[in-house]
Amino acid sequence: MDALDKKILEMLHVNARESFATIGKEIGLSAPAIGKRVRQMEEEGIIEGYALKVNHEKLGIETKAYITLVMHQGPRGTSNAQKQIQAMEEVQSCDRVTGDDCLCVLGYFRNNKHLISFLEKISEYGASKTSIILEV
Missing domain, CATH: 3.30.70.920 (Lrp/AsnC effector binding domain/regulation of amino acid metabolism (RAM) domain)
Known part of the structure; x- marks a missing residue:
C-alpha cells in the first residue's frame, strides 16, 4: 500500500460513493487505474465493505x-x-x-x-x- 492508496482510502472514507473519475482527478490517475487499485484493496481485505450513513x-x-x-x-x-x-x-x-x-x-x-x-x-x-x- 502506497501514498496513492492511502489517499484513495481517505477519499472513500469521506464519501464511499465517490466516482473513480473524481478520485482520479484529485490524485492524478485515470478512473480505470483507481478502479484497479480499489479492487486490489478489496481483494487484499483492506477494504472490507462500504457503509451507509443514516440520519x-x-x-x-x-x-x-x-x-x-x-x-x-x-x-x-x-x-x-x-x-x-x-x-x-x-x-x-x-x-x-x-x-x-x-x-x-x-x-x-x-x-x-x-x-x-x-x-x-x-x-x-x-x-x-x-x-x-x-x-x-
Missing part, C-alpha cells in the same frame, strides 16, 4: 447512548450474552472490552423511556452504566 433523527431516534456492562456470570457467558445483546434491534454495536467492564454497547432509542425499557431488559446480564450521547 437517525429523521427516523425518530432521539436518544443515543453508550452502555457498559459488568457481567453477572464469568467470562464464558460473556460471548453468549454479547450475541444475544447484539441481536437486539436497538443495538448498533456490542464490543467486548478490557478493564472493569465486559461489554460496551452503542444503542439508539426513540426516547428516554425506550432507553429505560432497554436497560431493564439487559439487566439480566449484568450491572450497567449509561452515558447518553449529547453531540457527535
Whole structure:
C-alpha cells in the first residue's frame, strides 16, 4: 500500500460513493487505474465493505447512548450474552472490552423511556452504566 492508496482510502472514507473519475482527478490517475487499485484493496481485505450513513433523527431516534456492562456470570457467558445483546434491534454495536467492564454497547432509542425499557431488559446480564450521547 502506497501514498496513492492511502489517499484513495481517505477519499472513500469521506464519501464511499465517490466516482473513480473524481478520485482520479484529485490524485492524478485515470478512473480505470483507481478502479484497479480499489479492487486490489478489496481483494487484499483492506477494504472490507462500504457503509451507509443514516440520519437517525429523521427516523425518530432521539436518544443515543453508550452502555457498559459488568457481567453477572464469568467470562464464558460473556460471548453468549454479547450475541444475544447484539441481536437486539436497538443495538448498533456490542464490543467486548478490557478493564472493569465486559461489554460496551452503542444503542439508539426513540426516547428516554425506550432507553429505560432497554436497560431493564439487559439487566439480566449484568450491572450497567449509561452515558447518553449529547453531540457527535
